[in-house]
Amino acid sequence: MEKTEIFVVGGGAAGMAAAIEAARAGAKVTVIDENERPGGQLFKQIHKFFGSGVHRAGTRGMQIGRDLLKEAREAGVKTRLNTVVYGIYPGKRLGLVCGDHTEELTSPIIILATGASENALAFPGWTLPGVMGAGATQTLININRVLPGRQALMVGAGNVGLIVTYQLLQAGGDVAAIVEALPYIGGYGVHASKVRRAGVSILTSHMVLRAEGNESVERAVIAQVDEKWQPVAGTEEVLEVDTICLAVGLSPLAELAWIAGCQFSYLPALGGWVPVHDENMESSLQGIYVAGDLAGIEEASTAMEEGRLAGLSAAEALGYLSHEVAETRKIEVQERLAALRIGSFGDGWAMAKKEFLRARCEK
């Protein structure tokens, strides 16, 4: 068997993009993913993406996912599915669990693209069945084609909360309201307008006080909050919902990077603890690259560009691309990334990413 030169952990937007770039340059690449099929969370993104033409704006996430898988096949990327990477050990050894057996594999370069997990929110009753992540809801309705309940309350008016609310309506579900503890809507105005036009109120400065129900959610109690996040007396309201969706942010899924010994930095704008990386997406450990939500929570479009950077850098490190060619290609990607990192979210991301470079220079 041909020896793999790059193992990519995670076959989502970032991992597939990284694998495609590296394989196109000639590297032998294998993507490892714990799921039955690659594509990460792209297949549940049934909305059109933003950005400009080069970012494939106007294309639905699920179509981008299908295209990525096709490109990966054409580039000769190998995949190992239903396989969990449980650890990384010195010498770039990966510990794998596949079915009922374990394996150990090694490659000169590892690209970690493990993505993110949804944040939870603790309030009385939050463990009742019916309280779930907004991403979980999205998986149920768009992938599994089942509605989690009759009527939902959405917690959080960021882009995820707004988009999943709209997708619940498209799926034939009902959303009683969106509550947002901040005094403003965090998500894009175009998404907010869509849900409002569909008749869903967005209650800013409101939070969920508790979920009630015997064996599962039967109602939610919400209230207005003051500037100190305290509920305002007399503003409590009972909503007859059986589902409460939590859209309160994502955190990088960083366990493998921690185990590997990567240096980390705490950057709230990027979702918390993030492995420090340079402009090539190389972590503090030589030959271990990071990309996508693991390298800071942004969007699928930026994740793919970061993946491309990691893939190009890895191919260059292996000698498949000359320094000049790699630099030219990377500058193209950097320019697209910079174009994506404009606007209210983008400025924060761009600044946070610069923090990394400073941290690495000081090291």
Added chain:
Amino acid sequence: MRIEDHPILGKAERGKRITLNVDGEAVAAFEGENIAAALIASGRRVFRYTAKRMEPRGVFCALGRCTDCVMIVDGQPDVRTCVTPARDGMVIQTQVSRREGEATHDLEKEKD
């Protein structure tokens, strides 16, 4: 409830009809879908009870990470139903999770 028609995704394409045995009752499912999807579609919300306080738990992350939806499947405890494909004739039981280091038991035995 199943979503048959969808403005973006169109008509649902599902696999062959199969039947699961869930706590002794027949539950309709489709080949290729995961166990959790079939159970949510059938109206079930409680997948397991916690060890100490017997609190109900259901689907939380639907991604195979949080382990809130684990059940006993064909005698095997702690099976993540949100990432495990349903197969015809599968025997699925509500799980009561026990303290660490102890085996898990099914609910009926627990009540005896």
